[in-house]
Amino acid sequence: MSKETNRVLGHADEADGIEEYDNPLPDWWVGLLWLTVIWAVGYGVWYHFIADKSQEGHLAAEMQAAEVQWPEQAVTAVAFAITPEAVAAGEAIYTQNCLMCHGAALEGGIGAALNDDEWIHGGEAEEVIRIITEGVPEKGMLTWGPILGPEKINQVAAYVLNRNAELTGN
Template sequence: MADENIIMGHAEDNDGIEEYDNSLPDWWLALFFACIIWGGIYAVMYHGYQQTSQEKLYLAEVAAAEEQWGGAAEVDLAAVEITPELIAAGEPIFTQNCVACHAADLTGGVGPNLVDEEWIHGGEYADIVKTVTDGVPAKGMLTWGPILGDEKVRQVSAYVYSKSHQAN
């Protein structure tokens, strides 16, 4: 650096600390301006031309997932046919997971009676599937969806539905 050190001369205001007033080093200025130019280019690329902003990546991923799995999760429950096979498949699932609270004859215990006319969350097949899938965690009814998976939930719900509609 060719410059002489220039002193600001207000050390008495600053606990005796002197401050230089030298011009900024060239390397520092070069970095500074390079950053400004880079920032401009980056902003234009990011908001304007570039294809890989986070938003676009996200939308592309969602579109790909939609293509791969789309529709599969959407089952029209009202249209599910409650076949004897579906009910039969549900029985052992009920025995294994549900009797502790709803009893083997479904008349209830910790959990409510499932074969009387009273329903807290609705007694249609779609209602039962929804209650079993989502559970009622605040009341001690587990969220079975992730535990059993959609298919088993549909089977065990068919079993509950058939039992309750037999009794009535």
């Protein structure tokens, strides 16, 4: 309990006649204050040095856990190669699925032209495979990954790249 001294500070003349008592704070209150001060020091040491709760540490730990749970998958899950077989198989896939937007001669139309050196998303095999797999849904290019699967996507990419090389002379 507080020690009530009921001592008056005696500056009523400066405060419109209002008197102020000088009563110390209750011991339990002061005790609580010191407890929080001591706690804060201990918690600070634990947080920064013992448990390392820094944002960097947190992120690194989460990334590591995510890496274990969802290992990075290669875009080309199936080996990619421009072979005559792949190109032939790819042509059939192209005619069935892609021709109506990209044209019989890869000249484009609804879809982007694939018969020139201009690539919106890059003309490397990996980039072409990625864009066919993931699509550009907001532009009308479907996400073909789940529809065709990696092998057929590799084949149609082989056809597109092979035909593109023929047309551009690259």
